[in-house]
Amino acid sequence: MSRSTRGRRTALTAVGAMTAAAAVLMTAGCSADSGDADGDVTIEFAQWWEPELPEGALRSIMDDFEAANPGITVELISGPYASTKEQLFAGAASGTMPDVVGLDGAWVSDFAKQGAIADLTSLMNEQGMDDSKLASQIQIDGATYMIPVVNFVYPLFVNTDLLSEAGIDQVPSTRTEFETAAKAITDLGSGASGWVLPLSLEAPNGIQNDVMSWNWASGGSMLTDSGQPDVTNADVASTVEYVKSLWDDGVIAAGSFTMKEQDKVEEFTNGRVGMMIDSLSHINLIQENNPDLNFDIAAIPAEDGYDGSRGIPYASWGIGVADGSDHQAEALKLVEYLMSADVNSELSTIANAFPGNVDSTPEFGDGKELFEKAFEIYQSGYPANEFTGLPVSEELMRQFDTELQKYLSGDESVDEMLSTVQDSWTAEF
Amino acid sequence: MSATLPRTPRRIGAARRLEPYAYVAPTAALMIVLMLVPIAMVIGYSFLDNVILNKDPEVVGLDNYIEVITDPVFGTAIANTLVFVTASVAAHLLIGLAFAMMLNSRLLGPRVLAAFRGIFILPWLFTAAIVAVLWRMLLSPNGVVNYLLGALGFGDGTTEWLSDPGLALGSVTFINIWSGYPFFMISLLAGLQGIPADLYEAAKVDGAGPIQRFWNVTIPQLKPIIISMALLDFIWTSQQFALIWMTTGGGPIVATEMLSTYTYKLAFAKYEFALASTSAVLILLLSMVLAVLYVRHQRARD
Incomplete structure (x- = not known):
C-alpha cells in the first residue's frame, strides 16, 4: 500500500470517527446521575x-x-x-x-x-x-x-410630600378619596401624576397587581365558586369602570400601554407619581435610590361604604x-x-x-x-391572588390587558370588553 | 517481487468515489442534527394537536394551519411585519448609501472621516437589549426626545411614542432603522472604494455631471451589493424579535404585533407549541421565497 493511500485511509478513519463522535455527542443527552458511590x-x-x-x-x-x-x-x-x-x-x-x-x-x-x-x-x-x-x-x-x-404583599404606596402639597391630609381609603387625591396631585402642575398603571403586554402582571387588586380589595372576585371565569360580574365591571374614570380624569402617568413594573417603581421613586400599588419587596430599592423620598403604605382603597375584610394581592x-x-x-x-x-x-x-x-x-x-405596618395590613385583610394556579395565567392577564387597552382607548364598551375576555378565558380553561 | 496482491480497480474506484462524502460527513452531520432534524420536527409538530404539553398528541391534519391563518391577529402580524420590514430596508439603504458616500468623500480630511466613521457605526455595536433600553428611555413620555421637541416648540412634550397605538409601529421601525443602517453603510462604503476612479474620469470627460455620474456609474457599480444586502436585510428584519419584544411586547393592543412576537406568544405564553410550530412553518415558507430570490440572484452573479 502506498504511503498516500495509507494516509488517506487514516484520514478517512479519523473523519469517520469524528463524525460518529459528533453525532453521538449531539444526539445523546448528558444524563449524569448526581449520586456517587459514597451515597452522597x-x-x-x-x-x-x-x-x-x-x-x-x-x-x-x-x-x-x-x-x-x-x-x-x-x-x-x-x-x-x-x-x-x-x-x-x-x-x-x-x-x-x-x-x-x-x-x-x-x-x-x-x-x-x-x-x-x-x-x-x-x-x-x-x-x-x-x-x-x-x-x-x-x-x-x-x-x-x-x-x-x-x-410579598402589594399595598398602596403614597408619596406623602406630594399628598400634603396637594392639600390632602389623609391617605385615601376609599375609591372616591383616591380619585380626589389623584386629581389633586395631578392638578399641582408639577408634572407629577396621581397614579401609575403599567400595562405592558410583554409582562402583563399589571392586570393582577394594579387592576384586579382594586376588585379584591373590595371583596370582589373574578371567578365563580367552582373556579371558572366570571369576569362579567358587577364587581369586575365596577373595577374596570373605575380605572377608566381615572384614565379619563387624566390622573394616570403617560406611557401606560408599554409601561412595565420597573418603570412604575422608577416613576414613583423619582417623585413623578403620587401613588402606586407595588410589592413590599421594593421598599429597600426605593429607599436606596431616593433616600429623600417620604412615602407611606396603606391598604388598597375599597369601594365607598365597603366595610368587609380587604383582599390584598400577593x-x-x-x-x-x-x-x-x-x-x-x-x-x-x-x-x-x-x-x-x-x-x-x-x-x-x-x-x-x-x-x-x-x-x-x-x-x-x-x-x-x-414592613411592620404592612404586616398589620396583611393580617387585617386576607391574601388574594386569584391568578395563582390558573392555567396559562400570564396569557389570561395578557388577554385582559389587550381588551382593557381597547376599552381605555375608547375602541369598545365595558360590556364588549368583559364579554370578549370572558369568552377567551373560558376557551383557555 | 512483491507478494502483496494488487487491489481490484473496482474497490479503488468505490473508495475514491466515497472519499469526498467522508470529508463532508462532519459538516453534513452537523447540518442534519442542527438544522434538518429541528426543521423536520417543527413541521411534524404543526400537524399534531398540542405537542409537548400533551403526552400523546394526535394527528389533526391541517386544523392548526386553518386556525392560525383565520386568526385576525395573524393577519395583523403579517401586515405589521411587511410595513416594518419594507420601511426598515428602504431606509437602511438610503441612509447607508448617503453616509457611505459622505465617508467616501475627498472633501473631508482623513481624521474627520475616521471620527465620523466611528460615530456612524456606533448604533451597530449595541445589542438589541441595549438598543431597546436606550430608546425606551429616550422615547419615554418624560424622556429626552419629548423634552427637546417641547423646548424647540414642537408638540407639548407629552407624546407617547411607544404607547400610542397610532405611533408605536412608526417608533419601533425608526429604532430598527437607527440600529441597522451601519451594516449597509459599511458594505456600500467598501463597494464605493472598489469603483475604479477611471470610470468617473471617463464619465467626466464625456461631460457627465455629479448626478449623472451617480446614476450611471455609482449605482450600476453598487447594484450587486445593493441587491444582496437588501435581500439579506429583508430576511433578517422579518425575524426581528428582541427589539419589538423589549420595547412594546407587540402592543399597544396589537399595534406592533409581528410574526415573530405572535409565534413567541403562542409558544411561551399560551404553551400552544403545535400552533407556534404552524406559525413558524408559515414564516419559513414566506422566508423561503426571499431565500430563493437571494440564491437565484447569487447564482446569476456567478
Missing part, C-alpha cells in the same frame, strides 16, 4: 431568589442545611426571574428539570398538567412531612404542587419538586427545612416578606417600620 447526593435548586437577596444569604442557608443533613449537597442554579422561568419551561418540556424548583403561582397549573412537578401531597405522606404548619398550599385537583415559602416565592427527580426524598428534605419555623422566619426577614409557616414571624426593628 447532590440536588439542584433552581430559583430566582438568590439575586434578590443580600449576597451570600441563600447560600448560607444552604450551607446550614448541608451541615444538618450530611450526605446532601445543594447546588444553587440562580438567575433573574424571567430567565429562571424560561429555563424551567424548557426543562419541563425536555424532562430535565432541576430537583427542587422555585415556582411562581402562575406556572403551577401548566407544570402540573405537564407532569413536570411532583404531587407533594403524596410525597409528603410518603416521607412523613407534617404539613399542618404550612400557611397555604397551591393545589390542582386536590393535590398540592407548590408550597409558598414566603409571600406574590409568592413558591417551591416544588421535579417529578422526574431521582432524589425526591432529599429534595423534600430541603423543602421541609425551608418551611421550618426558624429558617422560614430568617428567610422572610431578609427578604422583607411574610412567612409561609404559621409559626414563623419576621423580625421587625429599626428601619422596618413600613
Whole structure:
C-alpha cells in the first residue's frame, strides 16, 4: 500500500470517527446521575431568589442545611426571574428539570398538567412531612404542587410630600378619596401624576397587581365558586369602570400601554407619581435610590361604604419538586427545612416578606417600620391572588390587558370588553 | 517481487468515489442534527394537536394551519411585519448609501472621516437589549426626545411614542432603522472604494455631471451589493424579535404585533407549541421565497 493511500485511509478513519463522535455527542443527552458511590447526593435548586437577596444569604442557608443533613449537597442554579422561568419551561418540556424548583403561582397549573412537578401531597405522606404548619398550599385537583415559602404583599404606596402639597391630609381609603387625591396631585402642575398603571403586554402582571387588586380589595372576585371565569360580574365591571374614570380624569402617568413594573417603581421613586400599588419587596430599592423620598403604605382603597375584610394581592416565592427527580426524598428534605419555623422566619426577614409557616414571624426593628405596618395590613385583610394556579395565567392577564387597552382607548364598551375576555378565558380553561 | 496482491480497480474506484462524502460527513452531520432534524420536527409538530404539553398528541391534519391563518391577529402580524420590514430596508439603504458616500468623500480630511466613521457605526455595536433600553428611555413620555421637541416648540412634550397605538409601529421601525443602517453603510462604503476612479474620469470627460455620474456609474457599480444586502436585510428584519419584544411586547393592543412576537406568544405564553410550530412553518415558507430570490440572484452573479 502506498504511503498516500495509507494516509488517506487514516484520514478517512479519523473523519469517520469524528463524525460518529459528533453525532453521538449531539444526539445523546448528558444524563449524569448526581449520586456517587459514597451515597452522597447532590440536588439542584433552581430559583430566582438568590439575586434578590443580600449576597451570600441563600447560600448560607444552604450551607446550614448541608451541615444538618450530611450526605446532601445543594447546588444553587440562580438567575433573574424571567430567565429562571424560561429555563424551567424548557426543562419541563425536555424532562430535565432541576430537583427542587422555585415556582411562581402562575406556572403551577401548566407544570402540573405537564407532569413536570411532583404531587407533594403524596410525597409528603410518603416521607412523613407534617404539613399542618404550612400557611397555604397551591393545589390542582386536590393535590398540592407548590408550597409558598414566603409571600410579598402589594399595598398602596403614597408619596406623602406630594399628598400634603396637594392639600390632602389623609391617605385615601376609599375609591372616591383616591380619585380626589389623584386629581389633586395631578392638578399641582408639577408634572407629577396621581397614579401609575403599567400595562405592558410583554409582562402583563399589571392586570393582577394594579387592576384586579382594586376588585379584591373590595371583596370582589373574578371567578365563580367552582373556579371558572366570571369576569362579567358587577364587581369586575365596577373595577374596570373605575380605572377608566381615572384614565379619563387624566390622573394616570403617560406611557401606560408599554409601561412595565420597573418603570412604575422608577416613576414613583423619582417623585413623578403620587401613588402606586407595588410589592413590599421594593421598599429597600426605593429607599436606596431616593433616600429623600417620604412615602407611606396603606391598604388598597375599597369601594365607598365597603366595610368587609380587604383582599390584598400577593406574590409568592413558591417551591416544588421535579417529578422526574431521582432524589425526591432529599429534595423534600430541603423543602421541609425551608418551611421550618426558624429558617422560614430568617428567610422572610431578609427578604422583607411574610412567612409561609404559621409559626414563623419576621423580625421587625429599626428601619422596618413600613414592613411592620404592612404586616398589620396583611393580617387585617386576607391574601388574594386569584391568578395563582390558573392555567396559562400570564396569557389570561395578557388577554385582559389587550381588551382593557381597547376599552381605555375608547375602541369598545365595558360590556364588549368583559364579554370578549370572558369568552377567551373560558376557551383557555 | 512483491507478494502483496494488487487491489481490484473496482474497490479503488468505490473508495475514491466515497472519499469526498467522508470529508463532508462532519459538516453534513452537523447540518442534519442542527438544522434538518429541528426543521423536520417543527413541521411534524404543526400537524399534531398540542405537542409537548400533551403526552400523546394526535394527528389533526391541517386544523392548526386553518386556525392560525383565520386568526385576525395573524393577519395583523403579517401586515405589521411587511410595513416594518419594507420601511426598515428602504431606509437602511438610503441612509447607508448617503453616509457611505459622505465617508467616501475627498472633501473631508482623513481624521474627520475616521471620527465620523466611528460615530456612524456606533448604533451597530449595541445589542438589541441595549438598543431597546436606550430608546425606551429616550422615547419615554418624560424622556429626552419629548423634552427637546417641547423646548424647540414642537408638540407639548407629552407624546407617547411607544404607547400610542397610532405611533408605536412608526417608533419601533425608526429604532430598527437607527440600529441597522451601519451594516449597509459599511458594505456600500467598501463597494464605493472598489469603483475604479477611471470610470468617473471617463464619465467626466464625456461631460457627465455629479448626478449623472451617480446614476450611471455609482449605482450600476453598487447594484450587486445593493441587491444582496437588501435581500439579506429583508430576511433578517422579518425575524426581528428582541427589539419589538423589549420595547412594546407587540402592543399597544396589537399595534406592533409581528410574526415573530405572535409565534413567541403562542409558544411561551399560551404553551400552544403545535400552533407556534404552524406559525413558524408559515414564516419559513414566506422566508423561503426571499431565500430563493437571494440564491437565484447569487447564482446569476456567478
